[in-house]
Amino acid sequence: MRKVYLDNNATTRMREEVLEAMLPYLKDIYGNASSVHQFGRAARAALDNARNQVASFLGAASPEEIIFTSGGTESDNLAIKGVAHAMRSKGDHLITTAIEHSAVLNTCRALEKDGYKVTYLPVDEYGLVSVDSLRKAIGPQTVLISIMYANNEVGTIEPITELAEVAKERGVYFHTDAVQALGKISFDLSSLPVDLLSMSGHKIYGPKGVGVLYIRKGTRIDAIAHGGHHEMNKRAGTENVPAIVGLGRACELAKKELPDEWRKLIALRDRLYQGIMSKIPHVSLFGHPEKRLPNTLNVGFKYLEGESILLNLDMEGIAVSTGSACTSGTLEPSHVLTAMGIDPADAQGAIRFSLGRDNTEEDIDYVLTMLPPIIQRLRDMSPLYEKGN
Numbered sequence: 355m356r357k358v359y360l361d362n363n364a365t366t367r368m369r370e371e372v373l374e375a376m377l378p379y380l381k382d383i384y385g386n387a388s389s390v391h392q393f394g395r396a397a398r399a400a401l402d403n404a405r406n407q408v409a410s411f412l413g414a415a416s417p418e419e420i421i422f423t424s425g426g427t428e429s430d431n432l433a434i435k436g437v438a439h440a441m442r443s444k445g446d447h448l449i450t451t452a453i454e455h456s457a458v459l460n461t462c463r464a465l466e467k468d469g470y471k472v473t474y475l476p477v478d479e480y481g482l483v484s485v486d487s488l489r490k491a492i493g494p495q496t497v498l499i500s501i502m503y504a505n506n507e508v509g510t511i512e513p514i515t516e517l518a519e520v521a522k523e524r525g526v527y528f529h530t531d532a533v534q535a536l537g538k539i540s541f542d543l544s545s546l547p548v549d550l551l552s553m554s555g556h557k558i559y560g561p562k563g564v565g566v567l568y569i570r571k572g573t574r575i576d577a578i579a580h581g582g583h584h585e586m587n588k589r590a591g592t593e594n595v596p597a598i599v600g601l602g603r604a605c606e607l608a609k610k611e612l613p614d615e616w617r618k619l620i621a622l623r624d625r626l627y628q629g630i631m632s633k634i635p636h637v638s639l640f641g642h643p644e645k646r647l648p649n650t651l652n653v654g655f656k657y658l659e660g661e662s663i664l665l666n667l668d669m670e671g672i673a674v675s676t677g678s679a680c681t682s683g684t685l686e687p688s689h690v691l692t693a694m695g696i697d698p699a700d701a702q703g704a705i706r707f708s709l710g711r712d713n714t715e716e717d718i719d720y721v722l723t724m725l726p727p728i729i730q731r732l733r734d735m736s737p738l739y740e741k742g743n
């Protein structure tokens with residue numbers, strides 16, 4: 355059976371070149387980067403090189419602004435808790451949005467239990483945050499604003515430059531979870547006034563369990579894990595050298611290939627969307643029609659449950675998601691679609707197709723052959739469908 359992987363927002367397949375770069379560090383170059391002898395120095399050199407690769411990929415002013423972590427989740431935790439703690443004497447108010455990844459939402463909820471106050475900004479029907487609503491939410495106690503660059507479920511790209519400029523005007527730190535944006539849209543920290551930014555290795559064809567928190571020089575932040583003097587005293591623990599080397603290589607490749615990759619993904623995604631629209635009735639597009647990641651297509655199939663579509667596609671070798679990988683297994687409608695004001699009945703039938711660099715036109719055409727009969731069969735069995743028609 356053909357296998358078509360369309361769940362690249364959940365994770366990506368690690369690139370061959372990344373594995374090649376990592377192999378020596380999984381075998382012969384095993385030193386601890388903090389050791390002074392030549393084994394340690396070899397590991398340290400690899401870390402320095404990866405830090406430079408990431409800094410150049412992001413457009414950071416200095417490699418010292420790059421902190422390696424265990425992934426996007428830890429980076430979000432470090433950014434939010436770290437700044438909240440360091441700024442506690444100045445204020446106790448944070449601002450985020452209702453559509454963040456659970457790594458941000460649940461970190462904010464944990465801080466609320468510790469006495470912090472959090473404002474969750476609403477979004478419009480496309481998932482966009484308004485710059486005006488941010489301006490109104492900032493008060494004298496506000497110490498941090500955390501808004502995702504692009505949403506993982508619907509792909510909507512937020513007006514991050516404008517939002518970050520408001521924060522800068524008001525003297526409030528700004529963090530962005532850029533895990534989904536990096537490698538997919540062009541990006542440069544030299545023209546983006548954010549203070550902190552999270553990224554993850556496994557979303558850009560690198561290894562799992564490694565990520566980065568960019569911390570602009572001068573930003574006040576406390577460590578959340580305590581131990582040795584690793585990572586500029588901001589993240590204790592012996593560095594995961596092989597994974598960090600892989601992440602560095604993934605960044606280098608992503609930067610070089612982005613323009614071609616972008617064009618290719620848009621073409622494939624639009625082929626999929628147009629095919630679905632021409633072959634299947636009662637379909638709606640979730641997310642912004644233009645301000646959207648090139649690889650992400652979230653559509654609602656009216657009268658159906660996303661879970662049954664997912665399972666039927668899986669039997670044909672096609673991997674998709676009903677939204678966020680972290681919420682599958684529950685039948686609650688997605689918090690993102692709910693915040694966008696999508697009718698819960700429509701949100702139930704949402705399917706996220708997230709494309710990647712391995713996908714081909716043949717993959718898309720295979721989906722366009724298998725999907726319409728599945729939808730028809732499921733609708734024929736659905737009592738909702740008869741009532742609606």
Ligand SMILES: *Cc1c(COP(=O)(O)O)cnc(C)c1O
Nearest residue numbers: 425426427455457506533534554
């Ligand atoms: C995947 C993801 C994360 C979590 O990253 P991990 O490296 O898996 O911990 C955080 N934010 C967004 C938007 C994501 O898509």
